Amino acid sequence: VHLADLPTPALLVDGPALAHNIATMAAARPGPELRPHVKAFKSTAIARELVAAGHDNFCCATVREVEVMAAAGLGADLLLANEVLDADRLGAVADRGARVTVAVDSEETITAAALGGVREVLIDVNVGLPRCGCRPGDAASLAEMARATGLEVRGVMGYEGHLMDWTDRAAQAAEVEKSMAQLVAAHADVGGDVVSGGGTGTYDVNHWVTELQAGSYTLMDSHYARLGLPFRQALYLLTTVISVHPDGWLVTNGGLKSLAMDHGNPSIAGERGDRGEVFFCSDEHTTITGRPGAAVGQHVWLVPAHVDPTVAKHEMLHVVDGERVVDHWPIDMRHW
């Protein structure tokens, strides 16, 4: 299949770029030192590429992601790095033979895990991002409570998400050290083998976690690109010009229903020699200016501003190598 035969809008993965990204990270964080976060790509096909690169343990954000990974035979060690109250479905996955660990940060989430039949937990420690996680000083008592409930406490996790997109990387590294000092202190109180945290944006400056929770590096987006990391853009929205107005703009057939907007507009893939500037996106359109000579029917490659929620909008990833479409990977971990 050739690109020209693909109905648009279509979400593309540049196969060689994906392979480069997976190999680059596997060299930096080999085997269990990386716990790839499936929320970024939501496809068991990409998870299998990561297994082939040596990573057997995965991180999930939703119960559905855990269920689908386990059903696909990828349940060696699944961490739901999030609090849940309806843990019955997780317990059912564990009963079917997968190893399931869940994050807890309160009495209620500990009770839910135990009642739901989950056997292993991490104490989720807040390390600066105003989101989930207990105060570092409360980790020990939560671990004690969890153990008293019969749960195995494997260690701690703490996500420095507020530091993920700092472009001043020296300042970022200093803040990551402070943030992780809180996690290391909590770990000393809690015990266990696991100190889980980090992400694509701190993959080379977080030296304190035993396992890094990175996922976006596989596909990348224009927001992470600003950091100058050694990962290549592998995700594109292929769109087609459906209208050219004589006053100087064109319209493609991919819009905000196929692109996440929380990090702003998509960009135009510059390295392909394309020109122009995204003016605005509406539901099924992107209006582009500054591209004289454009013709109805031409392709425009857009780079999403935020990888995770862009992928979550699509049914399929089309794997390309140059102009050839070499595979179609279902995005099979969507929804909840």
Add this chain to the structure above:
Amino acid sequence: VHLADLPTPALLVDGPALAHNIATMAAARPGPELRPHVKAFKSTAIARELVAAGHDNFCCATVREVEVMAAAGLGADLLLANEVLDADRLGAVADRGARVTVAVDSEETITAAALGGVREVLIDVNVGLPRCGCRPGDAASLAEMARATGLEVRGVMGYEGHLMDWTDRAAQAAEVEKSMAQLVAAHADVGGDVVSGGGTGTYDVNHWVTELQAGSYTLMDSHYARLGLPFRQALYLLTTVISVHPDGWLVTNGGLKSLAMDHGNPSIAGERGDRGEVFFCSDEHTTITGRPGAAVGQHVWLVPAHVDPTVAKHEMLHVVDGERVVDHWPIDMRHW
């Protein structure tokens, strides 16, 4: 089923509010004076409610929406209010007995419609929004070209999307009049019975279209709510508090993968006595401040900022009447 039994995040439709909205619009724009836009709700179940209210003709934004509407027996008169180059699928729908009309604004889209087997078109006229549509003065020659290709030209369409969310409604009405004057002039050149345009935000000030293309009024969002229209909020994201931090914030389990962010953060449903303020959304979380006394396990109802792309993220609409869940409607017109 009771709300407490619904896994969260869950997209809810307030059944009585939906019925109120449909009845209010049907009184203002009865029968064929409204061509409801299915892109707002993407559910054939809601389309059936609209048929029951007297509207048989529908507006679509994607080929998939046309296909699913026709397959559901709702193909009396389907307008794809968008340009397409791969019109073969539309022709196939027409061949199976549905009435399919497509918007055209160029030689290429006219040729595509004819080659694809579509029989009827509208000339799409640009009336001020920098998106699709020809110059008003070019409508006549495009109509001539379409007729020469054997296509039936039913009339014109022109969407004044740039005027849809003006809160100064007197100023809005004046601009709509200017915008529609261009469409009316083009219609005089083109002929045919149809002058299609407008939307929820101009439903009561656009007096020039023969049929209004409104969809958002069925479910509404916090963005349209600012206009003070007589439509009630009918769409909510039901979330559950999964973490409460002693420093004063709480976290719910619905985030930007279940809420569109292009019009900004969601709001908290005030009429239910809920309190607090949305601080930020991440993939699967919303952090809320200013809500003392919140407890893990409580529900928080969020109001999406933009209805159409929020609905497109979900598999199912759960219809509620008070605290009872009375129906489950598949969102069966997603993707492309």
